[in-house]
Amino acid sequence: MAIDPKAIRIGTMIRGHEPDPVGYLEKILPHGFESIEPYFWQTVNKDLPELAKRLKDVIGDRDITMSTLGMFGNPLEEQPKDIETLRGWEALIDNAHHFGATCVAGFTGRIRNRPLPESLPQFKKIWSELSKRAADKGVKIAFENCSMRGNWETGDWNIAHNPDAWEMMFNEVPEDNLGLEWEPCHQMVYLIDPIPQIRKWAHKFFHVHGKDATIRWDVIKSQGYGGKEKAVWMRTPGFGDTNWFDVISELRLAGWSGSIDIEGWHDPVYREELEMVGQVHALNYLKAARGGDFIAYPGPLKGA
Numbered sequence: 001m002a003i004d005p006k007a008i009r010i011g012t013m014i015r016g017h018e019p020d021p022v023g024y025l026e027k028i029l030p031h032g033f034e035s036i037e038p039y040f041w042q043t044v045n046k047d048l049p050e051l052a053k054r055l056k057d058v059i060g061d062r063d064i065t066m067s068t069l070g071m072f073g074n075p076l077e078e079q080p081k082d083i084e085t086l087r088g089w090e091a092l093i094d095n096a097h098h099f100g101a102t103c104v105a106g107f108t109g110r111i112r113n114r115p116l117p118e119s120l121p122q123f124k125k126i127w128s129e130l131s132k133r134a135a136d137k138g139v140k141i142a143f144e145n146c147s148m149r150g151n152w153e154t155g156d157w158n159i160a161h162n163p164d165a166w167e168m169m170f171n172e173v174p175e176d177n178l179g180l181e182w183e184p185c186h187q188m189v190y191l192i193d194p195i196p197q198i199r200k201w202a203h204k205f206f207h208v209h210g211k212d213a214t215i216r217w218d219v220i221k222s223q224g225y226g227g228k229e230k231a232v233w234m235r236t237p238g239f240g241d242t243n244w245f246d247v248i249s250e251l252r253l254a255g256w257s258g259s260i261d262i263e264g265w266h267d268p269v270y271r272e273e274l275e276m277v278g279q280v281h282a283l284n285y286l287k288a289a290r291g292g293d294f295i296a297y298p299g300p301l302k303g304a
Helices: 021-031 048-059 080-099 116-136 163-172 184-188 194-204 217-223 244-253 272-290
Strands: 008-015 036-041 068-072 103-106 140-144 178-182 205-210 212-215 232-235 258-262
Touching: 008 021, 008 205, 008 244, 008 272, 021 048, 021 272, 036 048, 036 080, 036 103, 036 258, 048 080, 068 080, 080 103, 080 116, 103 205, 116 140, 116 163, 140 205, 163 178, 163 194, 178 194, 184 194, 184 212, 184 232, 194 205, 194 244, 244 272, 258 272
Parallel strands: 008 036, 008 258, 036 068, 068 103, 103 140, 140 178, 178 205, 205 258
Antiparallel strands: 212 232
């Protein structure tokens, strides 16, 4: 029986909050992306059904999905942008079907500048309500594992950046439609090996971001972690330390399927005028790691 390589799609993110996401999509589609994650930063500033229609018109009859939408901000507190973020989550959940999306992803939010466990009561309050809203519409919620420069003791965006926090979060809100938008980069920042993490947590990976990291061991050995000199660079896949052939193999072994959408705009080299050079390299590299069209194995070879 042949395996469908597109059980794992390779795509990219587009900034839905910028003035012309449709025009941007038109420019990049010829490169061969198979999925798109439209995302918003702290506010949904578009008519979502209209945006979905225009994006679908550009995609036309190409085999491209928009299975995940993104909403990034802090929905746990009550500053104006926090409230806008919470309203944005509600809007994306309610309008996901216009895009054909079955998942909305982003940050959990956090009680600012307090130790991580102090966010859990508010996390439970907000995400119990949002998970039910999403479940009623057949939508999953995925939390990106990015620290946003926070840690266990302090931060202002997200608590879903550490496996200990995941255990606590999913104990507080043990709903089946709450999971992770995972990427190896954000674990490598903490010097966590992503491969054994896949084996334990893949059942909670609802979406995967294509982003990598380069660990600068020379800096760590000479100056430590968290000093003046940056010890980890975020990279576009194909330029970092991760073997994505291993990552995708582990995802397949875990029975995972879905989209790996490249999160660009972070690479210290392939950025600005070289941004799409880096992303296209990542696209081809990840497609190679995923594998092409498989041929069914016909049985033992003669003489074997």
